[in-house]
Amino acid sequence: MTAPEFITRKEQGLPISMITCYDSWSAAIIAETGLDCILVGDSASMVMHGYESTINATIEMMAPLTAAVRRGAPDAFIIGDMPFLSNRVSLDIVLENVRQLMQAGANAVKLEGARGNLKTIAHIVDSGVPVMGHLGLTPQSVNQLGGYKVQGKEDQTRFMIKEEALQLEKAGCFAIVMECIPGSLAKEISGSLSIPVIGIGAGNGVDGQVLVLQDMLGMNTGKDPKFVRRYLEGANLIREALDQYHQDVIARTFPSRKESYK
Numbered sequence: 374m375t376a377p378e379f380i381t382r383k384e385q386g387l388p389i390s391m392i393t394c395y396d397s398w399s400a401a402i403i404a405e406t407g408l409d410c411i412l413v414g415d416s417a418s419m420v421m422h423g424y425e426s427t428i429n430a431t432i433e434m435m436a437p438l439t440a441a442v443r444r445g446a447p448d449a450f451i452i453g454d455m456p457f458l459s460n461r462v463s464l465d466i467v468l469e470n471v472r473q474l475m476q477a478g479a480n481a482v483k484l485e486g487a488r489g490n491l492k493t494i495a496h497i498v499d500s501g502v503p504v505m506g507h508l509g510l511t512p513q514s515v516n517q518l519g520g521y522k523v524q525g526k527e528d529q530t531r532f533m534i535k536e537e538a539l540q541l542e543k544a545g546c547f548a549i550v551m552e553c554i555p556g557s558l559a560k561e562i563s564g565s566l567s568i569p570v571i572g573i574g575a576g577n578g579v580d581g582q583v584l585v586l587q588d589m590l591g592m593n594t595g596k597d598p599k600f601v602r603r604y605l606e607g608a609n610l611i612r613e614a615l616d617q618y619h620q621d622v623i624a625r626t627f628p629s630r631k632e633s634y635k
């Protein structure tokens with residue numbers, strides 16, 4: 374996959390599959406699948422570091438994770454997430470942040486929101502770095518949005534999200550993630566753009582889908598968002614395996630003779 378291929382895929386009507394990943398061993402498994410691309414999302418702040426939101430993600434957190442994913446998946450198309458406010462500084466510092474993600478192994482960067490970002494996006498694109506946009510529920514703005522809520526339910530916000538999608542395309546984005554918006558709006562936006570819309574909680578009328586790896590593997594013990602489909606009950610399987618190991622140790626059935634050196 375390459376950035377221009379995202380647009381070709383849309384022209385051909387071929388959906389794009391994207392998954393988040395933050396570590397080397399998961400990346401190596403993903404690399405053996407047909408998945409099209411990997412997002413080293415700032416959701417790492419919550420999934421890997423246990424923070425309440427993505428506001429705690431920093432470039433210092435994201436760059437080593439991106440490098441780990443690149444080591445696990447040497448040939449994958451990797452998108453590195455620009456963390457909280459890392460794109461809301463002077464252009465020189467923005468480029469320094471982009472440099473860190475790209476030199477860690479990203480092929481492109483993703484940044485949230487359109488308002489106040491259009492010149493920055495154009496500058497990053499003009500500097501030779503593909504940019505993926507992100508609209509709808511933009512988790513870095515959770516405090517302004519008043520929670521993790523579906524966006525674009527009212528006429529005014531529907532209109533605004535659509536306008537912002539057109540602006541992101543014009544600024545040079547090669548694709549846009551649309552998070553938690555009504556399926557009808559996502560479909561309408563996808564139909565008005567020549568770049569692909571990758572949905573998460575945005576229905577089935579878009580050009581691709583992204584899920585958080587740990588969500589779709591059922592690693593969460595809490596309640597999943599409505600849009601998550603679990604493809605595995607990972608937490609249960611891992612718990613069972615760990616309990617079995619514990620039982621084997623206390624019963625002295627592990628290690629066996631075969632598992633020991635003579």
Ligand code: KIV
Pocket residue numbers: 393412413414415416417454507550552573583585
């Ligand atoms: O950080 C992330 O994982 C994301 C996806 C939810 C799209 O931005």
